[in-house]
Each structure stands twice: as C-alpha cells, then as structure tokens.
Amino acid sequence: MSMRELVGGAFLSSFFQVALEKLSSNDFIDYFRRSKLDVNLLEKLLITLNSINHVLEEAEMKQYQSMYVKKWLDDLKHYAYEVDQLLDEIATDAPLKKLKAESQPSTSKVFDFFSSFTNPFESRIKELLEKLEFLAKQKDMLGLKHEAFASSEGGVSWKPLDRFPTTALVDESSIYGRDGDKEELIDFLLSDINSGNHVPIISIVGLGGMGKTTLAQLAYNDHRMQEHFELKAWVYVSETFDVVGLTKAIMSxxxxxxxxxxxxxxxxxxxxxxxxxxxxxxxxDVWNGSVECWERLLLPLCHGSTGSKIIVTTRNKEVASIMKSTKELNLEKLKESECWSMFVRHAFYGRNASEYPNLESIGKKIIGKCGGLPLAVKTLGNLLRRKFSQRDWVKILETDMWRLSEGESNINSVLRLSYHCLPSILKRCFSYCSIFPKGYSFGKGELVQLWAADGLLQCCGIDKSEQDFGNELFVDLVSISFFQQSTDGSTKFVMHDLVNDLAKSMVGEFCLAIQGDKEKDVTERTRHISCSQFQRKDANKMTQHIYKTKGLRSLLVYLNSDVFHQNISNAIQQDLFSKLKCLRMLSLNGCILPKLDDEVSNLKLLRYLDLSYTRIESLPDSICNLYNLQTLLLKNCPLTELPSDFYKLSNLHHLDLERTHIKMMPKDIGRLTHLQTLTKFVVVKEHGYDIKELTELNQLQGKLCISGLENVIIPADALEAKLKDKKHLEELHIIYSDNATREINNLIIEREMTVLEALEPNSNLNMLTIKHYRGTSFPNWLGGSHLFNLESLDLVVME
Structure with a gap:
C-alpha cells in the first residue's frame, strides 16, 4: 500500500478507528455481558468517541493558532492513551483468566472470574467516559465543528495548509552549491533523448527545504532554455491533484x-x-496522484516535437517512479563552506563577518545544526540579521530548532507541511520515532517491530500482515526523506536533526529522549522514554522521575559515547518491573545484565523485549507468562538454554538467537506458529528428531541457521522439517559439526547425503551456506535450476 492509497487524517484518527472497531466487536460485547459489566457504557463510549472523531482534523489544524485548542488536543491524546491502555488490559486479562477458569471444574468459579472484574473495569470506564464527555462538550466552546472533512470511506480527508505558490523567478546571486546540479539538469534538458512515445521527464527529489524548486528555477531561467525551447511553462501542483484543474493550469x-x-x-x-x-x-511540488491519472494527464504532452522536456520537483521518490521519470536528480546537502557563504550573505547582510569574531564563531556552530539544508540556512540567517547580537545568537544556538515560533522561522512550516500531509497512521508511526535521540541509527525490521509493539500497525481494513504493512509504511517515510540511509555504509537509517526536532515537536510531553538533565521534563503523561544514564551517580534521581509516569509504554536504554555499559542491578529491575507495568517495549540492549529478574512477569502487556549484547546466561521461567510478547531479541548473549515452558509464548513473532550459546531448542517450539524470525535452530544428539519442530513454522522469513545436523539419524525427520514450504526464507545456513574426531563411515556419509537432500529449501532463497558437510556429492536441488534466485553460495567441506 503506497501513501497515495491512504487517506490523510489527524494524528488520532487511526487510533479512534481502531478503538471504535474494538468497542463494537462481538468479543468485547460478549465479554461485558459475561462479566456483568454495563453494556450501555460501551455504547456511550462509542457515541462520545464518534462525536470527537469528527473534529479531530480541524483541531489539529487550529492548534497552532490557539493554545486552548492545543491544550484540548493534548488532553484528548492523554485520555486516548488511557482508553487504549484499558482496552489492552481487557484483551490481555480476559483470555488468561478464562484459561485459568476453564482448568477448574466448578462453573461457579468461572462466574466468579468474570464478576471479579466488575469493580476495577467498570469504575475506570466510567471515569474515562466522564473525562471524554467533558472534552466533547468543550469542542463546541472552542468552535470545533464537524465540517466536510469525512471521506467517502469513513476516514478523514486532508485539508491542506495555506501555502504560497512557487514562481519561476529566482535571485541567482543568492544560490550556493548547486552549480554542478544545475549543469547536470541543463545537460539533460538540452540533450537528444529518445523516450519513444513519452516525453523525457527529469525528477528533482529531496527533503523540503533542500532547494528543489530553486534548482528548477535556475535551469528554467537560464538563457540557453530561451534559445532551445519554443514554449516554456511553470505549473505549481501542490497537494491537490485534479486532472481537470491541472490541465487548465498547464494550458494557461x-x-x-x-x-x-x-x-x-x-x-x-x-x-x-x-x-x-x-x-x-x-x-x-508534486505530491501524489495515481499512475492512471498521471498517464491520462501526460497523454497530450507527448505530442510536442522531439526535444521537449518536463521537470518535476517532489519530496516523494515514489512520485518519480509513478511518472516514469527518465532521470532522477537527488539533491545532496550543501557543503559547510557553501552553507557559511549563504549564511554570511543573509545574517551579516553587507557587513564584514570577520569584524564580528564572536558572532562568526557562534554562526558557524549554528549552521552546523542546519544539516546542509539551504532553506534552514537562509531562514536562520534572515532571523539572526534582525537579532544582531551575541546574546540572541547564543539563545538561538542553544534552542531546539522546532521551538522557534512560526512567526520567526518558516523552516518549521516546510517540515510541518510534510508531516501534516501524512495519513493518520503514518503520523503516529513517524511521531513514535521522537523516542530516538539525535543521530540514533535504526534498522527497518527493528522499527517495524517497535511500531507493532505499540499497537500502531493495528489499522482497520488493512488486508495484510502487520509486518508487511509496517514495511510499506517504512518505505513511505523513506520516500519523503523523513528517514535517510545512514552514511556509515550499513543498512541502517537515521533521521535528520531537523526531522527529529519535528517529531519531538509533534508529540511534546508524551515522548522524551532524556539527554543531559532532561529527566526533570518527565511528566505523568509521558508514554515513551529513551535514556542513557542508568549508571550515573544520580541514577536514582532519574529513575524516580521515570517511575512517576502513570502509563509508560516504551523504555529504551541506549549506549552513548560517554557510557559504554549500563549496570542494571536487580534492585533497578525490580523497581522497573513493579512500577512500570504498562510497558509494551523494553530495550536493555548492551547493558550489564547478568540475570533477568523473575518480576519481569509483571509486564503483562509487554510486546518487545531486547536483551541483546547483555550478559544473560539463562532466562527465568516467569518470562513464559508474558502472553503478549511478540519480539524477544537475545543476540550476542552467552545464553545456553531457554525455559522449558517457552512454547507458552504463543504470540511470539520474532526470536533472535544469533551468536548465542544455545545448546538445544526448548520442547514444543514448533507450537509457536506465529514465528517469523528464528535465526538459530540447534539439533542435539539425543533429540535429532527435534528437527521436525520446524514443520509448522512456515511463516519464517529472513535468516535461519540450522546446526548440529549430524545428529539427525532418520532422514525422514529432515523431510518433515518441510524447508521447501518456508517460502519467505531468504538466507539458509546448514551446519554440521566441525569436530574432526566425530565418527565417520560410509553409512554415516550416506545418511548425511540423504538428510541434505531432504532439506531442500524454497526456490526464493538468495543466500545458502553449507558447512562441514562430509558427503561425496551435493543434493540434486543444488545442481539444477531450483534455486533460480540464489545470489550467494558458500560451501565449506570437511577434508
């Protein structure tokens, strides 16, 4: 699903849709009836949420003009979290308590189970309903009315912010660092390109504020264009795509x-x-449009003479693809020297910068925060020219970019516009990323799992897995440059500092990256926290700030350059697990954590637990009570075994055991049929038949490493692993023991050959490794055309 297929909406729109869906479901209604809860409360809650839902977008638009609307929206967001929390608790406790009751013979005990919920849940629903009804009444006082925002599909359509149309005029003397891009663009425009029946299109792609329009203006006004083209036209497209209106604009x-x-x-x-x-x-400024619409609009444009060209500027790489661009020109950041030249022109405005050494020093630090964005440099330069004093410049330097008011800086308007044009679900997914400190790199899989843990991918009407949905949302955010490929050569991504500031400005107190002494900014409403200070002397002070949160959902403890390891003592763990019972995500990656405390079982709502690169050698049995756990990351831990009741984690989707010391798989792991990630599977001598546990794990994807295959005694067991049915696996490692002294004879060699033949993988595999195999020939499936997608083959044999 691409962005153009989604309907834009307010931040809370997707939450309301999911909440309304849950509340009106038969499961919830039946649960209320069996629990002797007042079903009328559900109806009242539905009506109240619906009445508020109709004005969400207008409120989001007006929050920048009215502090009262912003406060109303923040209050609403807080209670939305509370509603979500309550629904999650009901959905979690109901099946657990029901299973417990069913194990008891007395039907009266089942009745006691349901009636025991009457007081806590009913009283909380009544309290939330009272708060929401109060907010619903306030909306009328704030002038928030249900206007024509609702889409035909029941979502919320986008009402764009007012923007100034672009023009083709530009002051070329104020442009820096685009000479090479300009010449590349002009060379394309003057070249003879045969594009068949289609007019050649060059798309200029980049983040808002990168200078796409400016570059197009430079080329458009170049004297060579006047001589080369008989007709020239500049059309401002913006968000609204109307083929009739746009055709008329082109004509004009x-x-x-x-x-x-x-x-x-x-x-x-x-x-x-x-x-x-x-x-x-x-x-x-092209934002959207379907392939069919663009094909129809461009059809008459193909009747120009040979040499005609079209320039498209867009923030979305997908637009370039939709329009079948002949060439893409991706704008890079300006060099520091180019930024400084531009800054001097605007900030010092005719003054000699060297005559103001203090301001010159501060100014160079300021442009370092602009990240090479021309618009940011220009905007701050113009701002500081009006505040030409060391005191004001220092103030700007020490202030987060997003805190600049709209009246002082339009860089926020540009970035906010990109944000506000996102569908509701993308707004929430992007805003969640405000938990990351600046410069934090993340992988696609990691972030999608975090989104899933917070319930962000539970979008109504989406007929695909949360993993696939999350992957597509991630690609959408990359396509508009909110996420950028890391420059370290890895597959990781980062957010530009200004984009990070944007995310933080959108969530305010609800999400906090604690850096320096910002723990004092934690409020009772804070829902997501990242920090790196558990081993400081005043760690207790910081944790006390964290513990005052009433419904913290995410806690990310990360390493920084000053602290290489965080010591998470048992005392800290016990506090965490007893006071932060609403956690859905907990990451202690890289911390000094020799043991996970039994109290982790208190985190009934936990979906995501990252213990990678810790010192954990075993997990407590109590972890098996985490019914909701979806992701468990144990990479690079000295872990030797998993609890015997591990199969009870029936909702587990991702289990990373890479580079652990696991000696055998827990019993009945094959019952975890939702597993999508299982990086390591160990076959032991006494239980070689355990390879059959892979039989039903057909959702596995990515990488799978099967070791200890010399312990498979019966080849039919290997056949029952049904690797051929695991169509989403991309990388397979088949490992035999490298012990040179292990017994070997013709019978064993023949058995290994038969076993390997039975391990035929799916044809989609693109990476295959076979290590320490003692057979005299390789299987038939390796020599034929079965693995037509194979890109990498690594064969290591025993001599």
Missing part, C-alpha cells in the same frame, strides 16, 4: 486561454497547442 501557463470544462476537450486543446512545438514544462 502555455498562454493558451480556454473556457472548456470537459476533460477530453481540454486535452484536445492542449494537444493542439503543443503539436509540433518543442516545449519545457515544470511541474513543481
């Missing part, structure tokens, strides 16, 4: 007047205007 830009309103007639007139003419058309 080509100085061809028309009174026609019918699309076919407009296209005919445009074709007549362009036939036999060599033209240049700029479509500036």
């Amino acid at each position: 830009s080509f100085h061809s007047s028309t009174d026609a309103e019918e699309f076919n007639l407009l296209q005919y007139q445009l074709r007549q205007r362009l036939t036999g003419k060599k033209y240049l058309l700029v479509l500036d």
Whole structure:
C-alpha cells in the first residue's frame, strides 16, 4: 500500500478507528455481558468517541493558532492513551483468566472470574467516559465543528495548509552549491533523448527545504532554455491533484486561454497547442496522484516535437517512479563552506563577518545544526540579521530548532507541511520515532517491530500482515526523506536533526529522549522514554522521575559515547518491573545484565523485549507468562538454554538467537506458529528428531541457521522439517559439526547425503551456506535450476 492509497487524517484518527472497531466487536460485547459489566457504557463510549472523531482534523489544524485548542488536543491524546491502555488490559486479562477458569471444574468459579472484574473495569470506564464527555462538550466552546472533512470511506480527508505558490523567478546571486546540479539538469534538458512515445521527464527529489524548486528555477531561467525551447511553462501542483484543474493550469501557463470544462476537450486543446512545438514544462511540488491519472494527464504532452522536456520537483521518490521519470536528480546537502557563504550573505547582510569574531564563531556552530539544508540556512540567517547580537545568537544556538515560533522561522512550516500531509497512521508511526535521540541509527525490521509493539500497525481494513504493512509504511517515510540511509555504509537509517526536532515537536510531553538533565521534563503523561544514564551517580534521581509516569509504554536504554555499559542491578529491575507495568517495549540492549529478574512477569502487556549484547546466561521461567510478547531479541548473549515452558509464548513473532550459546531448542517450539524470525535452530544428539519442530513454522522469513545436523539419524525427520514450504526464507545456513574426531563411515556419509537432500529449501532463497558437510556429492536441488534466485553460495567441506 503506497501513501497515495491512504487517506490523510489527524494524528488520532487511526487510533479512534481502531478503538471504535474494538468497542463494537462481538468479543468485547460478549465479554461485558459475561462479566456483568454495563453494556450501555460501551455504547456511550462509542457515541462520545464518534462525536470527537469528527473534529479531530480541524483541531489539529487550529492548534497552532490557539493554545486552548492545543491544550484540548493534548488532553484528548492523554485520555486516548488511557482508553487504549484499558482496552489492552481487557484483551490481555480476559483470555488468561478464562484459561485459568476453564482448568477448574466448578462453573461457579468461572462466574466468579468474570464478576471479579466488575469493580476495577467498570469504575475506570466510567471515569474515562466522564473525562471524554467533558472534552466533547468543550469542542463546541472552542468552535470545533464537524465540517466536510469525512471521506467517502469513513476516514478523514486532508485539508491542506495555506501555502504560497512557487514562481519561476529566482535571485541567482543568492544560490550556493548547486552549480554542478544545475549543469547536470541543463545537460539533460538540452540533450537528444529518445523516450519513444513519452516525453523525457527529469525528477528533482529531496527533503523540503533542500532547494528543489530553486534548482528548477535556475535551469528554467537560464538563457540557453530561451534559445532551445519554443514554449516554456511553470505549473505549481501542490497537494491537490485534479486532472481537470491541472490541465487548465498547464494550458494557461502555455498562454493558451480556454473556457472548456470537459476533460477530453481540454486535452484536445492542449494537444493542439503543443503539436509540433518543442516545449519545457515544470511541474513543481508534486505530491501524489495515481499512475492512471498521471498517464491520462501526460497523454497530450507527448505530442510536442522531439526535444521537449518536463521537470518535476517532489519530496516523494515514489512520485518519480509513478511518472516514469527518465532521470532522477537527488539533491545532496550543501557543503559547510557553501552553507557559511549563504549564511554570511543573509545574517551579516553587507557587513564584514570577520569584524564580528564572536558572532562568526557562534554562526558557524549554528549552521552546523542546519544539516546542509539551504532553506534552514537562509531562514536562520534572515532571523539572526534582525537579532544582531551575541546574546540572541547564543539563545538561538542553544534552542531546539522546532521551538522557534512560526512567526520567526518558516523552516518549521516546510517540515510541518510534510508531516501534516501524512495519513493518520503514518503520523503516529513517524511521531513514535521522537523516542530516538539525535543521530540514533535504526534498522527497518527493528522499527517495524517497535511500531507493532505499540499497537500502531493495528489499522482497520488493512488486508495484510502487520509486518508487511509496517514495511510499506517504512518505505513511505523513506520516500519523503523523513528517514535517510545512514552514511556509515550499513543498512541502517537515521533521521535528520531537523526531522527529529519535528517529531519531538509533534508529540511534546508524551515522548522524551532524556539527554543531559532532561529527566526533570518527565511528566505523568509521558508514554515513551529513551535514556542513557542508568549508571550515573544520580541514577536514582532519574529513575524516580521515570517511575512517576502513570502509563509508560516504551523504555529504551541506549549506549552513548560517554557510557559504554549500563549496570542494571536487580534492585533497578525490580523497581522497573513493579512500577512500570504498562510497558509494551523494553530495550536493555548492551547493558550489564547478568540475570533477568523473575518480576519481569509483571509486564503483562509487554510486546518487545531486547536483551541483546547483555550478559544473560539463562532466562527465568516467569518470562513464559508474558502472553503478549511478540519480539524477544537475545543476540550476542552467552545464553545456553531457554525455559522449558517457552512454547507458552504463543504470540511470539520474532526470536533472535544469533551468536548465542544455545545448546538445544526448548520442547514444543514448533507450537509457536506465529514465528517469523528464528535465526538459530540447534539439533542435539539425543533429540535429532527435534528437527521436525520446524514443520509448522512456515511463516519464517529472513535468516535461519540450522546446526548440529549430524545428529539427525532418520532422514525422514529432515523431510518433515518441510524447508521447501518456508517460502519467505531468504538466507539458509546448514551446519554440521566441525569436530574432526566425530565418527565417520560410509553409512554415516550416506545418511548425511540423504538428510541434505531432504532439506531442500524454497526456490526464493538468495543466500545458502553449507558447512562441514562430509558427503561425496551435493543434493540434486543444488545442481539444477531450483534455486533460480540464489545470489550467494558458500560451501565449506570437511577434508
């Protein structure tokens, strides 16, 4: 699902849709009836949420003009979290308590189980309902009314912010660092390119504020364009895609007047205007549109003469793909020297910067925060020219960019516009990333799992897995440059500092990356926290701030350059697990953690637990009570075994055991049929038949390493592993023992050959490793054309 297929909406729209779906479901209604809870409460809650849902988008638009609306929206977000928390507790406790009751013979005990919930749940629902009804009444006082925002599909459509249309005029003397890009663009425009029946298109792609429009202006106004093209036109597209309106705008830009309103007639007139003419058309600020719509709109443009060209500027790489661009020009950040030249021009405005050494020093630090974005440099330069004093410049330097008011800086307007044009679900997924400190790198799989843990991927009407849905949302955020490939050569991604600031500005007190002494900023409403200070002398002070949160959902403890390891003592663990019972995500990656405390079982709502790179050698049995756990990461731990009741983690999707010391798999691991990630599977001598536990794990994807295959005595057991059915596996490692003294004879060699033949993988595999195999020939499936997607083959044999 691409962004153009989603309907934009307010931050809370997707939450409301999911909450309304749950509340009206038969499961919840039946649960209330059996629990002797007042079903009318559900109806009242549904009505109240619906009434508020209709004004969410208008409220989100007005929050920047009215502090009262912003406070109303923040209050609503807080109670939305509370509703979500309550629904999660009901959905979690109901099946657990029911299973416990069913194990008891007395039906009266089942009745006692349900009736025992009457007081806590009913009283909390009544309290939340009272708060929400109060907010619903306030919306009228704030002037929030249900206008024509609702889409035909029941979602919330996007009402764009007011923006100034772009023009083709530009002051070339104020442009820095784009000479190379300009010449590359002009070379394309002047070249003879054969694109068949399609006019050649060059798409200029980059984050808002990178200078896409400016570059197009530079080329458009170059004297060579006037000589080369008979007709030139500049059309500002923006968010709204209307083929009729856009066709009329193109006609007008080509100085061809028309009174026609019918699309076919407009296209005919445009074709007549362009036939036999060599033209240049700029479509500036393109955001969306379907392939079919663009094909229809571009059809008459193909009738220009050879040499005609189209320039498209867009923030979305997908737009370039939809329009079948002949060439993409991805704008890079400006160099520091170019930023400084631009900054001097705007901030010092004719003054000699060297005559102000203090301001010069501060200014160079300020442009370092701009990350090479021309618009950021220009905007701050203009701002600081009006505040030409050391005191004001220092203040700007020490202030987060997003805190600058809209009146002082339009860089926020540009970034916020990108944010506000996102669908509701993407807004929430992007805003969640405010938990990351600046410069934090993350992988796609990691972030998608975090989104899933927070319930962000439970989107109504989406007919695909949460993993696939999350992957597509991630790609959408990459395509608009909110996420950028890390420059360290890895597959990780980062957010630009300004984008990180944007995310933090959108969530306010609800999400906090604790750096320095910011633990004092933690409030009772804070839901997501990242920190790196558990081993400081005043760690107790910081944890006390964290513990005052009433419903903390995410806690990410990360390492920074100053602290290589965090010591998470048993005392800290016990505090964490007893006071933060609402946690859905807990990451202690890289911490000094020799043992996981038994009290971890208190975290009934936990979905994501990262213990990678810790010193844990075993897990407590109590971890098997974490019914909701979806992701358990144990990479690079000296872990030797998993609890015997591990199979009870029936909702587990991701289990990373890479580089652990696991000696055998827990019994009945094959019952965890939701597993998508299982990086390591060990076959032991006494239980070689355990390889059959892989039989039903057909959702496995990514990488799987099977070791100890010399312990498979019966080849039929290997066949029952059904690796051929695991169609989503991309990387398979088949490992035999490298012990040179292990018994070997013709019978064993023949058995290993038969076992390997039975381990035929799926044809989608692209990486295969076979290590320490003693057979005299390789299996038939390796020599034929079965593995047609194979890109890497590593064979290591025993001599």
